[in-house]
Amino acid sequence: MDDLDGAAMASLGSVAVVADDQEFWRTGIASMLKRQLHFSKVVHAVSFDQLIDALQSDPPPSLATVELSLPGMQSYVGVRQLRGQFPSVRLIVISATADRETILQSLAAGTHGFIPKRFQGSEILAAMKLIQQGQVFVPPDLPDIPEGCESEQDEAPFLSSAGSALTRRQRDVIQLLAEGKSNKEIASILQITEGTVKVHVNAAFRALGVHNRVSAVVALNPKQIN
The missing domain is CATH 3.40.50.2300 (Response regulator)
Incomplete structure (x- = not known):
């Protein structure tokens, strides 16, 4: 014990x-x-x-x-x-x-x-x-994720400034949202499908305890808000 x-x-x-x-x-x-x-x-x-x-x-x-x-x-x-x-x-x-x-x-x-x-x-x-530990688990072999696009390193946990655990891929998606990227653009950049982007966005929302993109960005990057 x-x-x-x-x-x-x-x-x-x-x-x-x-x-x-x-x-x-x-x-x-x-x-x-x-x-x-x-x-x-x-x-x-x-x-x-x-x-x-x-x-x-x-x-x-x-x-x-x-x-x-x-x-x-x-x-x-x-x-x-x-x-x-x-x-x-x-x-x-x-x-x-x-x-x-x-x-x-x-x-x-x-x-x-x-x-x-x-x-x-x-x-x-x-x-x-x-x-x-506070993460929302999504199977890394989700059928619409191209092989090799999401490695074990991608899915390593990241502890956000809000204190909620995110995977590296979820953090990448939220950071791209903060840059004003659309789901389609994020999918292209990360080489995943738009459906997978939505999965990671929703999982990150629950892990951070927020309900929209702006709140998620603020939770990860509070210093960006004046």
């Missing part, structure tokens, strides 16, 4: 929920949350109704992982409902359904990260740790 970092210490004594109708995934993710992320209690749910009940428990959970195919979930429609009903819960989608449209729609609905089940266990754990 002596070697716990700040993020792990922050999770001590907290409650998480794992919602998945497959026992293999529930037990595996629950083990990560307890052993590596140090949650004191993990509640299991096998349906959307059980997930709602678990999120209403006392003490209230601070994090929930959900499978989009959970009975009653209705994919990212359920994500929108959860974000509206439980705005303080950090919501992570860990799903076998991980096509481009599903990932983009889930992120747009307000999830704090989308982790495909095709990831290795170590990759899932690393993604959950980044989310715990």
Whole structure:
């Protein structure tokens, strides 16, 4: 216990929920949350109704992982409902359904990260740790990102002046916004698609706790404002 970092210490004594109708995934993710992320209690749910009940428990959970195919979930429609009903819960989608449209729609609905089940266990754990540190995790192999355009170095975390963790790519996008570049221009400069630009913009907004481009630029570069 002596070697716990700040993020792990922050999770001590907290409650998480794992919602998945497959026992293999529930037990595996629950083990990560307890052993590596140090949650004191993990509640299991096998349906959307059980997930709602678990999120209403006392003490209230601070994090929930959900499978989009959970009975009653209705994919990212359920994500929108959860974000509206439980705005303080950090919501992570860990799903076998991980096509481009599903990932983009889930992120747009307000999830704090989308982790495909095709990831290795170590990759899932690393993604959950980044989310715990305040980042919004976007799969680096999102289908519309050209191969080689976003390396691991691009996705290294950056701590902004506002104290919110961003990936290097998210910072690049916001900096280009500050220069007055359009999404189309940013896509051309960074060699990604406009859809990917939007994903990074929305992820950066949530990580910074802002709702528009001007606020995001100010959060990253407060000295630019007279």
